[in-house]
Amino acid sequence: MKFLPLGNEPVPLNSDPWLAPFREKLRERSRRAVATVKRLTGGKSTLAEFASGHEYFGLHFRDGEWVFREWAPNAVRITLFGDFSDWRKLPEYRLNRLEHGVWELRLPAETVRHGMHYLLFMEWPGGSGDRIPAYARCVDQDKETGLFAATVWRPEQPYVFRHASPPTPAAPLIYESHVGMAQEEPKVGSFDEYREKILPKIAASGYNTIQLMAVMGHPYYGSFGYHVANFFAIASRFGTPDQFKALVDAAHGCGLRVIIDLVHSHAVKNEVEGLAKFDGTRYAYFHEGSRGEHSGWDSLCFNYAKPEVLHFLLSNCRFYLDEYRVDGFRFDGVTSMMYLHHGLGKTFTGYDDYFGGDVDEDALTYLALANRVIHEVRPDALTVAEDVSGMPGLAAPASGGGIGFDCRMAMGVTDMWFKLFDLPDQDWNMFYLFHELTNRRRDERSISYVESHDQAIVGGKTAIFRLADAAMYDAMHAGSQNLAVDRAIALHKMIRLATAAAAGHGYLNFMGNEFGHPEWIDFPREGNGWSLQHARRQWSLADEPGLRYHFLRDFDRAMLEVLNRNPEFFRRRVQTVRIDDCGKVLIFERDDCYFCFNFHPENSYFDYGFEVLPGEFETVLDSDAPEFGGFSRRAPEQRYWSRQGQSGAFITLYLPSRTALVLKRI
Known part of the structure; x- marks a missing residue:
């Protein structure tokens, strides 16, 4: 994916001084990738041609x-x-x-x-x-x-795409979705229903990219699409190949790019439906013995050293680009791929963890080759790595010793928020909060998020549920007066704004979380009586004016509108203005916008002053505004003019408790 060279661009991988002792290792990884390409192609074709x-x-x-x-x-x-x-x-x-x-x-x-x-x-x-x-x-x-x-899929009238992929956005604003659970009715939704009912909602939301889960063929619905059996087949429970093409085509027509979850980290153990013991052996596609078993996921691990396996997986990357015209991939379970221990029970404490004997260098070579194939076929494609380990170079260019992903998921951000949920508000440390929001390698691009589908799976709770808990069941109507819900709604808006505004190069949201979708995700299984009650999205909650969910949805749209006003927003660096841990105030500047947060549960501040660039400022977003379910403690559309002090220009403003304010320098 191409980005313009502005202030927030990654620096070269070799600029990290902590990588100095491992630079030969990085060079060796590059050499392995080059040698593998030569071995696979014989120097007679491109890698993209090989991947066919x-x-x-x-x-x-x-x-x-x-x-x-x-x-x-x-x-x-x-x-x-x-x-x-x-x-x-x-x-x-x-x-x-x-x-x-x-x-x-x-x-x-x-x-x-x-x-x-x-x-x-x-x-x-x-x-x-x-x-x-x-x-x-x-x-x-x-x-x-x-x-x-x-x-056999060969219809007399094959599907003809009508729309080209939209231009590459300045930054991916990703709406993570699952087609099957996207409908309100307790049933398995279809590609057609998603295209007709859900695409218009996303198109109106301000997001520019859809990330579709569970697209590849998986026999067990409850696996969330992560126990793949048929890598080249679309999950037929949602519809036909042509219906999926129509979905992608319609998304492009709405100005939305489409990426899908690519599960190359493991495969289901099913023998008839999948690749396990395909020709009577376990080692056709997978490692023999314990190395071929993923104990945490009850699945099989690919042997990334075998040319035939590389041929299969690399062709799978190209297939979805060629056949369905998707615009890229989120690679699932990259941590599991890169380490022989799969990251299970492992705490990554230093750079030695990234270059030791536990690293699966064959898997890293495959990932480098996969990114090369994808970008040879579609230079504008987006590749995103899901890695919790922090492997250096994962989203750095292959030319500099990196693996070549366009972005990596900033998984530490969501971990930070869910740790803070366990603490009283007054114990939230503003220095820790801001550090985690902006703690990213300067040589790699990243995508931040408050929560993905992971936090909502049965056994866990969404952010809104962690904040409001049982009060969501009886205090989300418009006339309710409930402190827990008031707190949850206020913090829900602040948390999302802080995450999106401070994000490195993109932002992600799981469908429904933008309006505080209640409860959890639980797919039909024996343990819940094969119920679909929790494998759906209750969109009507946000459409009902008598409930408070629409306030969160409307704020999410307004937030994205602020971020979308300038296509260069995510290319600008975040600049610290004020971190006031005692007062629980955080203020930072980006692209002439000042993001002001007062996380204090009780204290509001009159004439709160901070330094700014000289000029006039307009209010472009106020989380306390009545249209967002706030208490309207500030007059709307206020403007401010900087004054000159001893240390430079500054402004003062009223900053109510548990509110966020965005000022734009005119």
């Missing part, structure tokens, strides 16, 4: 006939069967073995038709089993039997 396995493997209609190919080196016989064979395993549908473990079958055009279902019968020394092809582009579940099978 999806056009070779799987089922394709080529030159008037059907061609099916699969990689299964341990198999001794493979038979294609399905609707076309009346589900019999007939000899005429056996694949022929080619070189290097590749199998092939060619069929006349009339043999296979759109919508037919099929499977592989895989035979290996000492065993056999049904398998879904690894490169299957469409996988459906039979509603009666619950069984999964690949589906």
Whole structure:
């Protein structure tokens, strides 16, 4: 993703003096990536051209006939069967073995038709089993039997995209979404419903990028899309491939870019539906032994050293860019990929943790290659890394020893907020708060957020629920007088504004959290009686004027409007103006905007003074305004003129308790 070279641009990776002892390690990582590209391509093609396995493997209609190919080196016989064979395993549908473990079958055009279902019968020394092809582009579940099978997807009128991707925004303002739980009704939502009902809400909100979860094929709905079985197939419970294309196309038409969660950190253990023991061995795609087991996630870990695995995963990156025209990816579970211990029970305390024997250098090489492929195919694509470890160079250019992600998630920010929720307001330390909001590597871009889906999963609580707790059930109506809810609403607005305004290079919100969606997320499972009650979004709460949720939604929109007024906002540095821990006041400046926060639960300040650049200032946002559910303690649309003091220009203003104020220098 391209950014203009302004004040908030990352500096070179080698500018970090703490990396000096490890620079040879960084150079070695770069050399490994270069050597791996040469090994994969033989110097005869680009890496992006190499990453086109999806056009070779799987089922394709080529030159008037059907061609099916699969990689299964341990198999001794493979038979294609399905609707076309009346589900019999007939000899005429056996694949022929080619070189290097590749199998092939060619069929006349009339043999296979759109919508037919099929499977592989895989035979290996000492065993056999049904398998879904690894490169299957469409996988459906039979509603009666619950069984999964690949589906031929070749409609007579293929979907034609109507809209180009919107221009790259100055900064990604990401709306994290889950299609299945996006509807208000307790059911599994569809791509079409999301396109018709949810896209207009997002388009009106001020966000410019949608991050879609659970897009890749996963057999268990409750996995949130993170136990992937079918990497090239869209999750069919939400709709067809063409319906997903229509969703992406419509988003582009609304001016929204679309990124999806890419789960290459592990794979589900399912054998029939997934890749586990695909050809009778566990080591076709995954490591053998304990290294291939992810104990924390009950899943399998890819062997990133194998050329065939790299071919599979790199092609998967390109596939979604080519086929569905998505605009990038959020790579899930990057911490788990980069370390042999997967980050489980590990506290990262120093740079030695990033370069020791626990680092999976093969995984780092894969991540570097994945970013290279993605940006070769789509230079404007956005890649975001989810990493909690703080690995240096993850979002730095590969040319300087980095891995090449465009951004990394600032996961320490949400951790900070949820730690503060455990403390009384008067114990919130303003120095700690501001440090965590702005604590990021200068050589990498980052995206901040208050909470994502992680904080809302069953067993946890959203920010609004942590702040208001049980009072949300009976005190969110407009006429209520409840101190807990008053506090929650006031802090909810302040916390989001502080996070977004101080963010490095972008901001993220999980759907519904902008209006304080109540309760938690819980997908249907045996433990809750297979209920969908908590796997939905109650949008009507924010549309009901008699409830207070709309105040939070309206504030979120106004906040983003302030940030969107100047496309250069996120390219400017955050400058400290005042950190007053005793008074619980925090003031910082960015792009001629002064963000003033009074976190004190009781004290309001009259004539609170602080230094500014000389000039006139207008009020552009007041969290205490009545339209945002505030107490209207300040006159609206006030203007201020700086005065000259001994140490420079300053202004004074009334700063009520638990409020945030944004002043813009005219």
